[in-house]
Every structure is written in structure tokens, then in C-alpha cells.
Amino acid sequence: xxxxxxxxxxxxxxxxxxxxxxxxxxxxxxxxxxxxxxxxxxxxxxxxxxxxxxxxxxxxxxxxxxxxxxxxxxxxxxxxxxxxxxxxxxxxxxxxxxxxxxxxxxxxxxxxxxxxxxxxxxxxxxxxxxxxxxxxxxxxxxxxxxxxxxxxxxxxxxxxxxxxxxxxxxxxxxxxxxxxxxxxxxxxxxxxxxxxxxxxxxxxxxxxxxxxxxxxxxxxxxxxxxxxxxxxxxxxxxxxxxxxxxxxxxxxxxxxxxxxxxxxxxxxxxxxxxxxxxxxxxxxxxxxxxxxxxxxxxxxxxxxxxxxxxxxxxxx
Amino acid sequence: xxxxxxxxxxxxxxxxxxxxxxxxxxxxxxxxxxxxxxxxxxxxxxxxxxxxxxxxxxxxxxxxxxxxxxxxxxxxxxxxxxxxxxxxxxxxxxxxxxxxxxxxxxxxxxxxxxxxxxxxxxxxxxxxxxxxxxxxxxxxxxxxxxxxxxxxxxxxxxxxxxxxxxxxxxxxxxxxxxxxxxxxxxxxxxxxxxxxxxxxxxxxxxxxxxxxxxxxxxxxxxxxxxxxxxxxxxxxxxxxxxxxxxxxxxxxxxxxxxxxxxxxxxxxxxxxxxxxxxxxxxxxxxxxxx
Numbered sequence: 001x002x003x004x005x006x007x008x009x010x011x012x013x014x015x016x017x018x019x020x021x022x023x024x025x026x027x028x029x030x031x032x033x034x035x036x037x038x039x040x041x042x043x044x045x046x047x048x049x050x051x052x053x054x055x056x057x058x059x060x061x062x063x064x065x066x067x068x069x070x071x072x073x074x075x076x077x078x079x080x081x082x083x084x085x086x087x088x089x090x091x092x093x094x095x096x097x098x099x100x101x102x103x104x105x106x107x108x109x110x111x112x113x114x115x116x117x118x119x120x121x122x123x124x125x126x127x128x129x130x131x132x133x134x135x136x137x138x139x140x141x142x143x144x145x146x147x148x149x150x151x152x153x154x155x156x157x158x159x160x161x162x163x164x165x166x167x168x169x170x171x172x173x174x175x176x177x178x179x180x181x182x183x184x185x186x187x188x189x190x191x192x193x194x195x196x197x198x199x200x201x202x203x204x205x206x207x208x209x210x211x212x213x214x215x216x217x218x219x220x221x222x223x224x225x226x227x228x229x230x231x232x233x234x235x236x237x238x239x240x241x242x243x244x245x246x247x248x249x250x251x252x253x254x255x256x257x258x259x260x261x262x263x264x265x266x267x268x269x270x271x272x273x274x275x276x277x278x279x280x281x282x283x284x285x286x287x288x289x290x291x292x293x294x295x296x297x298x299x300x301x302x303x304x305x306x307x308x309x310x311x312x313x314x315x316x
Numbered sequence: 317x318x319x320x321x322x323x324x325x326x327x328x329x330x331x332x333x334x335x336x337x338x339x340x341x342x343x344x345x346x347x348x349x350x351x352x353x354x355x356x357x358x359x360x361x362x363x364x365x366x367x368x369x370x371x372x373x374x375x376x377x378x379x380x381x382x383x384x385x386x387x388x389x390x391x392x393x394x395x396x397x398x399x400x401x402x403x404x405x406x407x408x409x410x411x412x413x414x415x416x417x418x419x420x421x422x423x424x425x426x427x428x429x430x431x432x433x434x435x436x437x438x439x440x441x442x443x444x445x446x447x448x449x450x451x452x453x454x455x456x457x458x459x460x461x462x463x464x465x466x467x468x469x470x471x472x473x474x475x476x477x478x479x480x481x482x483x484x485x486x487x488x489x490x491x492x493x494x495x496x497x498x499x500x501x502x503x504x505x506x507x508x509x510x511x512x513x514x515x516x517x518x519x520x521x522x523x524x525x526x527x528x529x530x531x532x533x534x535x536x537x538x539x540x541x542x543x544x545x546x547x548x549x550x551x552x553x554x555x556x557x558x559x560x561x562x563x564x565x566x567x568x569x570x571x572x573x574x575x576x577x578x579x580x581x582x583x584x585x586x587x588x589x590x591x592x593x594x595x596x597x598x599x600x601x602x603x604x605x606x
Binding site: 043054060107108111112113114115117118119121123124125126129130133242243246249250253257282283284285286287289291292293296297298300306 | 401411534
């Protein structure tokens with residue numbers, strides 16, 4: 001397949017996603033469904049960014065919720081303390097996340113495997129600790145309220161509006177990611193994933209490419225964090241807690257590493273499942289743990305790649 | 317001076333617990349390359365099971381023994397039903413499985429036990445022993461003694477017994493170990509059992525000082541993991557050293573800088589060590605073959 005055909009093929013996978021985005025609302029009986037779906041798309045956006053890092057460059061991050069927190073608190077602190085408009089704070093948060101990722105990523109990404117895991121984990125925890133302790137800015141462990149997003153003098157509220165914003169941004173983010181994968185940078189990243197030594201022998205600037213994708217994934221997470229805070233109207237340091245980071249990794253791994261559609265499926269599973277499990281109440285965590293283990297044991301390639309492989313196997 | 321000594325004692329006590337958790341990580345990692353994030357849950361299970369058996373009227377020493385047995389059973393079940401079926405999965409997938417197990421165990425503890433904090437009686441009283449102007453709780457000495465006994469026993473087991481040598485062989489090269497007739501699956505199972513026992517004992521010993529609840533495991537696992545990394549993963553001596561060092565760092569930064577940022581300082585130093593010495597203090601470098 002030529003490179004051009006491959007690109008159109010890859011982007012073509014967005015068509016069903018876009019169709020789902022448009023058709024779903026017709027089936028929604030109440031605002032609650034819009035709310036859950038908006039959350040799915042917000043988390044899917046962060047998962048797509050993390051997937052670029054994990055699925056393509058092969059670098060794990062157990063602290064990505066730190067960037068969710070930076071984006072989230074940017075829209076909480078900016079409007080209240082500096083009188084900035086919320087939309088500008090989304091941009092500032094993303095820029096700040098990118099800058100921090102750039103500074104931190106340079107030394108951290110030299111580490112490999114479990115050492116990279118513990119370094120990113122420590123980084124995420126540090127952000128959560130700062131957010132918890134700087135109560136003057138962040139409201140401390142109880143969090144703080146977040147002013148509504150105002151666009152062109154129009155206050156954005158209501159789950160249906162947020163549904164369209166989140167879904168639109170997700171589709172744009174997914175398109176960007178798919179384009180990146182098929183660019184020379186994307187090929188370089190996959191080469192790094194397979195073997196860093198071999199990639200560097202092919203004149204791939206390994207450190208720079210890894211850093212670039214780390215910064216990009218931080219920006220995805222930051223925007224998702226901003227949306228999450230604006231949508232909920234409230235934010236607590238839990239947004240950058242260890243469990244959140246794990247949730248993001250779980251979305252990527254459950255859906256399928258290296259599969260953009262998988263990130264959406266993974267996000268949907270981990271957002272919808274707890275909603276469905278609230279009926280079980282006390283058993284919620286047990287069920288969540290079992291699901292996580294079960295999927296990783298029996299579908300270790302992730303949901304979407306496993307299904308794709310099964311379908312391909314039937315076709316031949 | 318007395319102040320410094322006081323921080324030293326509290327750092328030593330906490331550090332001993334981190335060291336035991338890190339040792340558990342190291343055992344399982346060496347035998348199977350799995351980073352077991354449910355290690356902290358072993359500590360929680362040890363403490364909580366003892367507390368609830370004691371509440372039910374079982375004498376504390378008996379309850380403690382039963383708690384270790386229960387935790388070992390959980391460790392073996394974890395290996396049999398979650399790790400063993402996932403053989404050959406990627407490192408990230410295995411990490412997610414053990415994190416899933418940790419969430420499951422925490423959820424189960426919340427249902428079986430409750431969500432409150434619990435303590436155990438101090439067997440040697442709560443009268444602090446004065447040492448050079450500072451004071452140390454009798455139970456802190458118990459924790460330290462327990463840690464020393466466990467480390468010595470483990471070392472003797474690994475160094476002196478045939479089974480211990482099989483553990484070393486499995487850690488060094490699994491295929492070669494199988495070729496000389498070692499049942500590596502049983503060795504991995506054994507490492508889970510021993511890890512669980514070590515975690516449970518640590519949990520029981522420290523409960524009178526730090527209290528326990530269904531969710532104490534996650535932070536302990538993170539600190540233990542960090543301690544193991546600090547020492548250099550795969551090195552048992554490194555794990556103990558890393559644990560003690562981490563405990564000291566925490567105690568001194570809490571005392572001299574800010575107790576709010578106690579956890580932060582610990583992780584900052586770990587980041588610094590990792591960046592300066594990417595293999596940890598005692599870890600061996602790995603050469604990537606192309």
C-alpha cells in the first residue's frame with residue numbers, strides 16, 4: 001500500500017467515529033446520557049495523547065494525571081486570581097503543561113522501563129502534593145469551584161453543549177494523532193518503539209522525538225483536564241492522583257496500545273462501567289479490579305486490536 | 317542533637333517497613349519480572365485480618381499467625397489466578413494486572429472489614445524508652461527487630477538451602493533453571509508466598525504505631541516501589557538500603573523542612589537519584605543487544 005493510500009485509510013477510520021458522534025445524541029433519552037458521553041470524550045482525548053506516548057513511542061507514563069491537574073487548575077485559578085477568560089486559560093494551561101513536560105521530559109525520558117515508570121509516577125505525585133498543599137491558590141484537599149466557560153459572551157453550560165465541545169475536540173485530536181502517526185515523525189516513533197538502538201543507527205534523533213511526543217501527550221492531557229474542570233464546575237486534587245493516572249493508562253491498554261479507536265473504547269469502558277456499577281455500591285471496586293485483571297489476562301492486546309485480529313482471522 | 321536522634325528513630329521505624337515492602341517487590345521481581353503493585357495490600361491484609369480476628373476474641377498472637385496464613389493464601393491465589401494465566405504478557409499489562417488485583421483486594425477489604433482506622437495493642441506498653449535525650453517506642457524496637465529477623469532468615473534461606481539456590485537460579489536465568497530441572501513455576505509461586513508473608517508481618521508489626529485501614533496499601537506500595545528503585549531493582553541489599561534511606565529522608569524532611577511536603581521530598585530525591593544514577597544505587601546496568 002502506498003503512503004498516500006495508507007493515510008486516507010487511517011483517516012477513514014475517523015468516519016465511523018464522527019458518525020457515532022452525530023447519531024448518538026438522537027438516541028439519548030436524557031441529559032444524563034449527554035453528561036456521561038461528554039466525560040467519555042474528554043477522557044478519550046487524554047487517552048489518545050497518552051497512547052501516542054505509550055502505543056507508538058513505547059514510553060510508559062504513570063503520572064499523566066499530573067497534566068490533567070495542571071490544565072484543570074489553570075481554568076480554576078486563572079479566571080479567579082488573574083481575571084483571565086477561561087478559554088485563554090485552557091491555552092495557558094496547555095502551554096504550561098507543554099513547557100513542564102519539555103523541562104521534565106528531557107532527563108526523565110532517558111530512563112527506561114520500570115525506572116521510567118517510577119520517575120513519571122513520582123512526578124505525578126509531586127504535582128498532586130503541590131495541588132493539595134498550596135491551599136491559598138488551589139483550595140486545598142477540598143478543591144475549589146471553577147467558573148463557567150464563557151465563549152463570545154455566551155455561558156457554556158448544559159451537558160448537551162459540552163457533549164459537542166468534547167466530541168468535536170476529540171475528533172480533531174484523533175485526526176491530528178492519526179496524521180502524526182503517518183508522518184516521518186510517526187515512523188521514527190515506531191522505530192524507537194521497536195528498538196532505540198536501531199532507530200538511532202538510522203539517524204533518528206531518539207531523545208528529541210521522544211521529548212516531542214511527551215510534550216504533545218501532556219498538551220492533550222492538559223486540555224482534557226481543563227474541559228473536565230469546566231464541565232464539572234469543581235475541581236479537587238484527586239484529578240492528578242495516582243488512581244487517575246492509572247485510569248488513563250488502563251484506558252490506553254484496555255482499548256489497545258497503538259489504536260486510536262481503542263482509546264475511545266477504553267475511555268468509554270472506564271467511564272461507563274463505574275456508572276453502571278454504582279448499583280452494586282460496595283462491590284464497585286471489587287468489580288473494577290476484576291474487570292481490569294480479566295481484560296489484561298484474556299485480551300492482552302486490548303479490545304480493538306483483538307477484535308480486529310479476530311475479524312481478520314475469519315475473513316481469510 | 318536530641319531532635320536529630322528523634323528524627324533518626326522515627327525514620328528508622330518507617331524505613332524498616334518500607335524496606336520490607338521493597339524486599340517483597342524484589343523477591344517477586346527477581347523470580348518473575350513482575351512488579352507487584354498489590355504488595356501494599358499484603359501489608360494491609362496482615363494488619364486488618366489480625367485486628368478483626370482479635371476483635372472476634374482470638375488471642376493476638378494466634379490472630380497474627382492466622383493473618384499471615386490468610387495473606388499467604390491470597391498471595392498464592394494472586395499468582396495462580398492472575399499472574400500465571402498472563403504468562404508472556406507485556407510489562408505494562410502485568411503492571412495493570414497487579415494494579416487491578418490491588419484495587420480488587422482493597423474493595424474486598426472494604427466489604428469484608430470496614431472503612432475505619434484500627435489499631436492493635438502494644439505488647440510491650442506505650443512507655444517511650446529514653447535514649448540520649450530522644451525517646452523510642454518499644455513497638456518501634458519490635459518493628460526493627462522483626463525486620464532484622466526477616467532479612468536474616470531470608471538471607472539464610474537463599475544462601476543455605478537447596479530451594480534458595482533454586483530461587484537464585486530462577487532469578488538469574490529462567491530457561492537455564494528449567495533445563496537443570498527446577499520447576500520455575502513453583503519457584504515463582506513460592507516467591508509470591510514469601511513476599512505475602514513478609515508484607516503481612518510488616519503490616520502486623522507496624523499497626524500499633526501507624527494504625528491500619530483498608531486503603532493503607534496503595535501509598536505503602538508506592539513508597540516500597542520507590543525504595544526498591546532507589547536501591548536498584550533486583551538487588552535485595554539495595555531494597556533494604558533504599559527502604560531505610562527513604563524512611564530517613566521522610567523523617568528528616570518532615571522534621572526540618574515541612575511535614576506537608578514530606579512525601580514530596582521523598583519523591584524529589586528519588587527523581588534526583590534516578591536521574592544521576594539511572595540504575596539506582598546498587599542496580600546493575602543492562603546492555604541492550606540489537
